[in-house]
Amino acid sequence: MKTGIQLFDESRKPLGSRLRGNDGLWTLTGFARSFYCHYLFFAIISRLLVNSVENGIVSQLPLVYLGKKGEMSMASTSVILNCVGTGDAFGSGGRLNSCFHLAAAGEQLLLDCGCSSLIGMQRCGVIPSEIDTVVISHLHGDHFGGIPYLLLEGKYLSQRIRPLVLIGPPGLQQRVEAAAEALYPGMIGGKSTFPIEYRLLDPKKPVQVNSAKIESFQVKHGSSQHVYGLRVEIFGKVISYTGDTEWTDNLIPLAQGSDLLIAECSAYDQPVPAHLDYFTLLSKRNRLSCRKLLLTHMGSEMLKRIDQLELDAANDGDLIEL
Numbered sequence: 472m473k474t475g476i477q478l479f480d481e482s483r484k485p486l487g488s489r490l491r492g493n494d495g496l497w498t499l500t501g502f503a504r505s506f507y508c509h510y511l512f513f514a515i516i517s518r519l520l521v522n523s524v525e526n527g528i529v530s531q532l533p534l535v536y537l538g539k540k541g542e543m544s545m546a547s548t549s550v551i552l553n554c555v556g557t558g559d560a561f562g563s564g565g566r567l568n569s570c571f572h573l574a575a576a577g578e579q580l581l582l583d584c585g586c587s588s589l590i591g592m593q594r595c596g597v598i599p600s601e602i603d604t605v606v607i608s609h610l611h612g613d614h615f616g617g618i619p620y621l622l623l624e625g626k627y628l629s630q631r632i633r634p635l636v637l638i639g640p641p642g643l644q645q646r647v648e649a650a651a652e653a654l655y656p657g658m659i660g661g662k663s664t665f666p667i668e669y670r671l672l673d674p675k676k677p678v679q680v681n682s683a684k685i686e687s688f689q690v691k692h693g694s695s696q697h698v699y700g701l702r703v704e705i706f707g708k709v710i711s712y713t714g715d716t717e718w719t720d721n722l723i724p725l726a727q728g729s730d731l732l733i734a735e736c737s738a739y740d741q742p743v744p745a746h747l748d749y750f751t752l753l754s755k756r757n758r759l760s761c762r763k764l765l766l767t768h769m770g771s772e773m774l775k776r777i778d779q780l781e782l783d784a785a786n787d788g789d790l791i792e793l
Contacts, residue, residue: 548576550793551573552792567588580703581604582710584616594788599631603680606701608715619647626664634665637667644669674688674689686702687702691717708730713734730761730763731761731791735768736766739775743770746768764783765782
């Protein structure tokens with residue numbers, strides 16, 4: 472397991488199978504050893520359940536580095552990434568649509584919210600009504616189609632009162648409201664228990680929401696000009712996300728200095744229009760100056776070879792601590 476990203480290694484096995492063995496335990500003696508074993512146990516459980524701590528934010532606990540024996544890392548604020556959905560539009564391999572949950576110091580944010588995102592959040596222990604912000608990379612259903620269900624849950628089930636900020640390309644509000652009306656007529660109209668604010672992405676102007684600075688970079692995915700890679704800086708950490716795109720040099724500044732770049736990788740060795748493939752990413756890796764690169768949005772040919780990849784691949788439900 473490499474320093475800098477915890478609760479994730481290169482085995483690409485389900486998270487539960489990774490938290491085992493003695494290489495991540497520290498050698499302590501006497502009372503200190505007993506105390507810290509109990510502390511470590513509850514810290515891990517808290518992180519895996521995410522919403523088991525007050526406000527659903529695990530970052531209120533000190534960081535725990537599950538690394539080599541004798542090593543320990545502590546910090547005042549951590550950023551936790553939960554890979555709620557890492558699949559493509561076709562559900563290849565049974566994976567859910569794109570959705571990544573960021574949590575830090577009482578703030579919660581989603582990068583994309585595909586159609587299956589509410590299901591993924593329930594599986595991952597993410598409380599939908601506690602999400603502050605949703606940032607959408609582009610207006611395809613597997614990236615924004617879960618928003619109507621998020622609004623439905625907030626209005627009728629949790630009766631949320633927390634304001635919700637929805638950020639995305641031009642046309643986001645119209646598309647969300649049209650989808651919601653088609654799926655659940657009358658849901659948008661009438662009295663709401665919580666305010667919704669729509670804000671637009673603009674590559675020339677960062678968006679600030681609470682502690683998160685959000686930048687957008689135009690990428691290439693079909694004919695639309697309003698398709699963006701996203702870069703979030705929060706509490707000193709930078710998480711970048713390509714969204715859906717073929718190779719474009721705009722990915723270079725998107726990735727620059729990032730702690731983590733989440734990169735779509737639909738194909739293996741045969742380039743697909745409007746998408747990235749593994750061989751292209753591998754050949755361009757030295758131009759992407761991110762500390763860590765994580766593959767997502769993988770098609771069937773990629774998934775067949777997932778155990779042979781040199782680059783790390785995300786799975787639904789993976790937790791990553793930055």
